Every structure is written in structure tokens, then in C-alpha cells.
Amino acid sequence: MTEISFAPRGSKAEIEEGERLSPKFDADGLLTAVTVDADDGTVLMVAHMNAQALALTIETGVAHYFSRSRGRLWKKGEESGHLQQLVELRVDCDQDAVVLRVRMPPLGPGVPGAACHTGHRSCFFRSVPLGAAPTPELTLAVNDDGPLFDPAKVYGLTKKTDTPRF
């Protein structure tokens, strides 16, 4: 890949309302990436990108992230085949976060693609009950129909599995 270069961070007005991409990476060289389904807006996952991941995502139109735990570039789907094709890439006002609007290949007839390594379509498959102060006994509610694939089959048997639906 050619050398990565973005526009320099200019004035507040230029960054917030101008036409230049001047991403702001944090002290670890990362920005926040929110990935949503391009068709229905479902929030699929939140991850991080370094300059290389952002540049590769822009250049190839396929989502790349930076894995903090593995300390390396991560092309989503590199192991599972669950790639994310970009439909649109948006940057927020101060350019320290991006939204990826993506399409994922369906896992089967009538089965959408899944973005989460647990097998769920979205990482955000549990909701927190509102209206009472949280306690250690607070119980999360599952808000989808269960995993769409078996992580043990896709990622190998050492990974966490859930109750599969297949």
C-alpha cells in the first residue's frame, strides 16, 4: 500500500465543517468505528481503527479494524469469511469516530449475515432493564432470536460458544 496520508488537522471550523478528511486518532493511534447495517440501520458492532485500517477500508471498500487485544490489523472476516462490504463511510464532526454502513453476505436463505463472533447478528443483542438502580443481580434481556452460526465451528473449539440455533 502507498504511504498513508490524511489532510492535516486544521482549524476547528475546517475540521468540523470542511471538506477534508483529517481523522483524529487517540493516544493509542485509534479512532472509534461504529458499524451498522446499510439497509435497516441495525447497529452491528463497535470497534477501533488505526490509520492503516482506515486507509485500507477506504481503498478497498471492505471493513478493516485494529484489534487491540491482538495488537494488529484485522480484516473483519479474515477467519470466518464474514466480510463487511462498505456502502458508505461517514465521519463525525470532530473526526474522531466513523460510521461504517455495510452489507454482509447472508448466512443462508432468509438468514442475514452475522457481525459478532458470538454468532449473533449484532454485538448488541442484550438490553439493560431501565427504571431501577443497577445491582449485581440486574438481569439482561436477550433481544434477538439467538446465534445465527456456531462459533465453535467457525472459529474452532477453543472459543466461547452459545446455544446454537441450527
Ligand SMILES: N=c1c2ncn([C@@H]3O[C@H](COP(=O)(O)OP(=O)(O)OP(=O)(O)O)[C@@H](O)[C@H]3O)c2ncn1[C@@H]1O[C@H](COP(=O)(O)O)[C@@H](O)[C@H]1O
Ligand atoms: N470476529 C471477531 C469479532 N466480530 C465482532 N467483534 C466485535 O468487535 C469488537 C472488537 O473490539 P474490542 O476493542 O473489544 O476488541 P479488540 O481487542 O480490538 O479485538 P479482539 O482482539 O478482541 O478481536 C468487539 O465488540 C467484538 O464483539 C469481534 N471481535 C473479535 N473477533 C475475533 O476476530 C477473529 C477473526 O474473526 P473474523 O474477523 O470474523 O474472521 C476471531 O478470533 C474472532 O474471535
Ligand SMILES: [Mg+2]
Ligand atoms: Mg476484544
Ligand SMILES: [Zn+2]
Ligand atoms: Zn460481538
